[in-house]
Amino acid sequence: MDREDDATFEKYDYDSEKYNDDLEGQLELNEEDDSPIEEVRVTVPNTDDPLMPCNTFRMWFLGLIFTGIISFVNQFFYLRHTQISIGYSVVALISLPLGHFMARVIPTRQFSLFGRSFSLNPGPFSIKEHVLIGTMTACNTGTAYAVDIVILQKVWYHSEKPFIAGLLLVLTTQVTGFALAGALRKVLIRPAHMIWPSTLVTASLFRSLHHSIEREEDHGRMSRMKYFLIITLGSFIYYWFPGYIFPTLGMLSWICWIDPENVVLSQLTGSNGLGIGTIALDWTAIAYYVQPLVTPWFAQVNILVGFILVAWVMVPWAYYTNLWNSKLYPILSAELYREDGSPFDMEQILTNGVLEPQKYIDYGPMRMDSFFALTYGVGFAGLTATVVHVVLYNGKELIQRWRSARQENEDIHSRLMRVYPEVPDWWYLSLFAASVALSLVTCIVWDYMPWWAVLLALAIAIFFVLPVGIVQAVTNQQPGLNIVTEYVIGYMLPGHAIANVTFKTYGYIVNVQALTFTSDLKLGHYMKIPPRIMFMAQVVSTVIAGIINLATASWLISTRPNICTKEGFPFTCRSTNTFYSASIIWGAVAPARVFGNKDGALYSPVQWGFLAALPYFYTNGLFVGFIFMYLLRRFRYNWWSRYNYLTSAALDSGVAICGLVIFFVFQSSGIEMPYWWGNPQDGNYDHCPLGYANANGVVH
Template sequence: MPFKRQDSIHAPIDTTPSLKNSPGSKDDEEEEEHELSGVGLDKKVPLERNNDAHYHERKAIDPSALGVDELDPANLLSNGQERPIETAVDFSTRLIATVDDVNMPIHTLRMYVLGLGLTSFAAVLGQIFYFRPSSLTVSSLFIVVIADMLGRLWYMLFNALERLTQRFFPTEYRRPIWTFINPCEFNLKEHTATLIMSTTAFSSAQAISVFAADELYYDLNPNYGISIFTLIASQFLGYGIAGLMRAVVVYPSYAVWPATIPTVQLFQLLHNDKDIAGQRKRMKFFLLVALGIFIWEWFPEFIAPTLTGVSIFCLAKRDSVWVTRIFGGSYPNEGMALFSVCLDWAYLSGASSLYTPLATQMSLYAGVAVSATLLLTAYAGNVWQAQNFPFMAQDLFYENGSSYDQSLILNADYSLNRTLLEEQGLPWFATSMAIYYLGLNLSIGATITHCLLWYWEPVKEAATAFRSRSTDDAHYRKMLEYKEVPMWAYGAIVVSSFAMAMATCYTGHSHLPWYGVIVAFIIAIVLFPFVSIFPAITGWQVSIQTLVLMLGSAVVPGNAQANMYFGLYGSNAATQGIAFASDLKIAQYTKLPPRTTLWVQSLGTVLGGILQIVISKQIIGSHRDILLDPAGNNIWSGQNVQSFNSQAVTWGALAKDMYSPGSTYDMIPLSVLVGFGVPIIPWIIHRYYPKLRMDLFITPLFCYTLGYLAAGINSTIFMSVVTALLTQGYLRIYRPTWFRKYNYIMSAALDAGMQVFVFITTFALFGAGNGTTVAMPNWALNPVNYADYCYLDDSS
């Protein structure tokens, strides 16, 4: 458990006003009037759009802007200092405002124009870059910043236009028009709805990868109707599952969803208490940090790339392959980057060190330490013929170490040819990659047991409380003011998704039989509560894609195309459900009504999906030959589709042979079963030795990181540990006031400033616009070859 316990994981401490009374009681009304009076509000005064000063006063108090002398005594130590933020209730009430304005406009013309506009922008941009050699990821914080700028501009522009029309049109004609166009300042709930709508489309849907592979490799061209309904089914299945289980993964206090806190705090900073000195100081801090990181990123990303990974060990000895394997790591598959110093926030931001609970991060880095030992030992011991292959690689190999050519074992329709397979032999993984898959499957089994051992009681009580509408969470109690989405509606979404999936799988010639669709749906539904509770509590998301693809190869063996669709409805649906649950939590924190949340999520998904399908079909139709070419060109590349199809072939056509009992890698699927037993050991230790705090040890995360160093750029790890210990360790415990006021705003500012930099330079310098890149002249921190001075070719 990543947060400090009292009696149990769900036990709140008395840090907020009592919520004992039922909604609508006289005591509740008196309590609400008392809360609103704290911000100068009269509950009986209606919201007037032309009284901006009064509207400002109606904004909720941001607890992060309070001084120590304004805190509830329950949040102070005996010496008068603020106590550390430790429990789940602390995080959700001392960092996020619980006050709500039920009269705040949401369904405004401005919200729909901005929401639909940004959804279209994100969908088109994300889909174009899916087929480009350079990548661009639009983050939610980037959308928050852009939406805020556009919302404020809208308000100022139409306010000015309204003043210009005063002399020409009578008030009785003018007022209704301008009230419809510009009812108030751009507010918190409009902003939240805009974000939720647009973030559904800022990355290419997995269904698009399936359609692109169908068209490029399997000579299938699903029409627009089949494509749209397939995409909707795969996305909405996850939404329906998340909605059915929201009582245990969204509403309770233990479901903090740590990754949402920086976004919610940024919302509060932009909209609440602008006239309070403490809030203005926090806004200045945010702007300075965002500007500072925007300026700084020019150095590691362009001027001085060496700053992405500085290793004194490699600088001291550049002629040893083992030094590179152990201490190098600023390039993919270079090494483990032990003690390498990364000064590039574009890489460090992925570690989420500023907002992920310390217990989660320490469990991860404990696994990383074991991973380093395990990878080195396995390679030195030649486990699975390790020394025949590169130390780190994601490709498939022949046993002699040469790259495996999958095309030599496939028929023209990309189905497996067993005669050719016998001639070529089964492929091999680099040993580091095999260990990665081993750890991944261990973590899935451990996830289920860990949830049952540590989270079963609070989850059970949360489900019971939801049925009686007595969930003891300050934010949830405020949400009772709004109409809930009924359970039958979410159930209908799941049933409708199943019907659409079943129909499109046959009409679209997916090769996935009816029983394959059923099994994929069952997997998504059964695994969702386990894989969603982890990001809700620990901030870490479990990956089930590998397991689902393995199971798909058993259900429909030897068929890569069917395996793609199996993964679409199995793992992708669970991933979409997690994303929707996260959005529901943001909505709960910002008091966006549940029905509005589902509506804008659905609207963004449908619009974004349609645009992505149209754009992808146009690109494939115009540049088919280039997309099939492994090299592509400087403007278009099919690398993402090629990689996706290659993975489908690997798992769909070869998994049964590679992982069957007695095969080289039979331990990889069996590790799921082994993982079931891993959490039992720390659970038993905690029962007898509670002072060891094994309840803070996240066993699935530890298992997952056993192969953590096997891929990617590892130079971020050391600085991520330092950042975690500094922020979630030292500042949270010993400087709690600074932590409450600035830590999450700093996280949002760093990510927002970095995203603005990436967006600008991707077009201006790195070839996203016309395919032409701008090169920085070589100098000491931008050498001719490898920027870290560390890399030594593994073949040498």
């Protein structure tokens, strides 16, 4: 928003809390005029400064610069054996001094354009500018999913498409989901009980970085900024140990050390096995699946129960009773095998990337370990449980909200957002129509998949976006559509690997992007960012990031010999190799030959997971979650309300900065930590050699 009152801004120096204490005509607030949600009430201020600048030159300059840098760096390291990802917290920390620097040196001269007056430097660097810079990079910290399709075609299937085909594939899958967010605003953003817990961590981070006034009740307590810096420094220093000096700290499989050569003990307790009793003293491992300081405790309990049931009960039962001849394969692996336990060679069954049924019959059926198979079953179950839960517990409420959202009683944050013009519906509709049209053109012209498959994939994404969004907004967990999309198209177009992964990308990523943008809109809701500016910043940064992602991957494919193979180290493309395996399972071989009853399939019971109601399972962080989200919240509430979400942000920041320093200063220069017990040369950090008995005997 343009600066409207220079004198007012100079007087209050853009501090929103102080400004709103004195701003003439501000809303009359009292202690009860706040969010009804406890977590929001203790994290997000119930005030706003509508005149605070955010749509500024320095916001766009820094936001686009960081978008470009992060898109290149994260795509570059995505294909490396050691993956590095620059995240939200790093950008927030680096952009803060840069924003203040620009506010000091850029001329304050007024310019006129199309009858409007503006300045390149409207005053001190504001928290709203900072949030927008972080948001422009947040949705691009992960690389564009469709880039893997381009890599897959050239490296594995030897069928390269024109650059424009890959670019349109990337852009349409990344942008189409944004259009769906417009339809979700009424039910996933405005209602107070749609919390979106992860946004509270971000809000706490920015609030601490810009908080300059201590209230009366804060006297005698450590300031949020000081606390954040101390925890960040501590996290930075500590991560040198599990991240470089002492990697064994990240996987202390102490039970296995009783008898390291015992295969069964290693399978059950080793970090590369089922990990029973394994202790992880590494924040990256603790927070990898479940953000333990963010996810509500009731959701963590569900995760714990589901994890124990599947990973520590069902999988050992399946393996040691030799279900599906499981003992011929490792107890835990993402690799694919032949019936005798030898690796499955995909080249033996494909012609031009399409399955030859007779070749498959002659070569023999594909097999996988029991954990891999049961994981798919749990994925089926989790998605079904999501839909059933939302229909049973939220169906009537959703219908009411959909009909009368604008007439409902709103909390303070919704009322404060009334001052900002909402994004017109035609913006979302136009974006959606253009994206769908380009999707159809892309898939038909370059033969990715039939037109009806494009529409079906988008229909699946749209059908699940609301129930999945409700689950994520309340529990901080997002059930993915990757399995169901692979399953559907695998039966409809069996034998076509590229069509399978393309369908999955449109059905899965469109859904993910819709919820990513919705989450960002909720952050903007909490931080009082004008919706139109948030919309433009997100769309523009996403388009730029997609172009850079694809250009970076194409450059590496063309210049790095043996890329995505062991011989191409360090560019071994670990994640893309998994993507390739999925294309074989669901696309080339297809579900009928894996989970059905065709050509030697064994895993048909897994499909019945669609009828069960099991939650997703995760491995790390639940003990930490018990401490922070249950014990401290219940018995040390004052500390928890002030520092909990800030602790999560600080730990993330310290680890991210340390990881970058370790890689760029040491590992990229070939300076490795000397090998010792805590950093073994063979990479077996938990000192538990994982073995299994295949047709040739025990293999380590």
